[in-house]
Amino acid sequence: MDAGAAAFLIELGVGDTVVGTAAPDFKTDFSGDLREKLDALPVLDDGRGSAESVIAAEPDLVAGISQYEFGAFDGTASVEQLKSAGSAALSACGAVQDGPMENIDETYRYITALATAFDIPERGEELIERIRDQVEEAAADTSDVDVPVLTLSSVPDAGAGVKTSGGSSFANGIITLAGGTNIAQGELQNFASLSAETVTQANPEVIVIVSGFANESDEQLKAAIIASPLLAQTDAVKEGNVVVVPQRILMSPSLLNADAVQTIADAVKNAA
Missing domain, CATH: 3.40.50.1980 (Nitrogenase molybdenum iron protein domain)
Incomplete structure (x- = not known):
């Protein structure tokens, strides 16, 4: 299929x-x-x-x-x-x-x-x-770190909440293996919605942009997310720790799941 x-x-x-x-x-x-x-x-x-x-x-x-x-x-x-x-x-x-x-x-x-x-x-x-x-x-160099991570597949909307991957998602497993902690881990579902206040308080140090859902290019989506006022004060944006991972290898089983772990682990190491 x-x-x-x-x-x-x-x-x-x-x-x-x-x-x-x-x-x-x-x-x-x-x-x-x-x-x-x-x-x-x-x-x-x-x-x-x-x-x-x-x-x-x-x-x-x-x-x-x-x-x-x-x-x-x-x-x-x-x-x-x-x-x-x-x-x-x-x-x-x-x-x-x-x-x-x-x-x-x-x-x-x-x-x-x-x-x-x-x-x-x-x-x-x-x-x-x-x-x-x-x-x-x-993930060899991230076994002893714990860095808050936020996943996004679109620009967050203050009125609609911040749509992200929940704790039951496959993405949560990838993030965990990479040494990160999904800030929506407590929401035991595949997809979760967090308030802007919750995201601000959690202060993600890494933002993972999940590509493959939006109509715009990866570069355009990344630029729009970085420019979002809701994320401007997060350490991830301030430190430029924003990476793009295709949904095909982040959100479901793939021969390339280790590539997703590698990309996030590199960002986690930069933040640690």
Whole structure:
């Protein structure tokens, strides 16, 4: 259902089974040999994957990064529709969280599920170990720090509150691994809304701009957020500790989750 899910299959050595993908924008963050392999895959839908195009490909298994790709986006097939068409479905996100997410175990669970489906458990274990090593290396210098972090995908509006990632979000896990503390960690939901006063009091020392949602370019979005009067007095803005991370690798399982950890960890080190 997206090129990010296809990337996992390629790395597990079963890329030749992929009959097509949707959401090709997920290829944006990949490069090198893996990007070439992703570019070679048929694109069934430039959008989120219409039910008609997916079912017409007659897949045995439909894999996706997010549970929302199965019926929640307009026109996408539900699990029930796929089952009726003879296709199984497997998504990464969707685990129940009793508290704040502090890791990227969803990524590892997804790899295990894919490897189990193809009866290649050893390859799954090897890929998990590789990503774990990458994450540990990325956060090697931030294990003893605690820096307040705010995520934003748009310019905050005083009247509507500051929209950010909550404690149950995958982004919260990335931030935690990078040595930061999400200032909305106490809001146990994927998306949270904080008052301007709460943000001012928390005084984030790092602002993570989540790209991929806004119409403007990353540079334009970053400039607008830095210029926001609501954030002018935060240490993050005053010290220029504002970084951009694509939502594709920050908010859901990805082969490139360690890259997101690295970008935030670098900003955390600058602030510590």
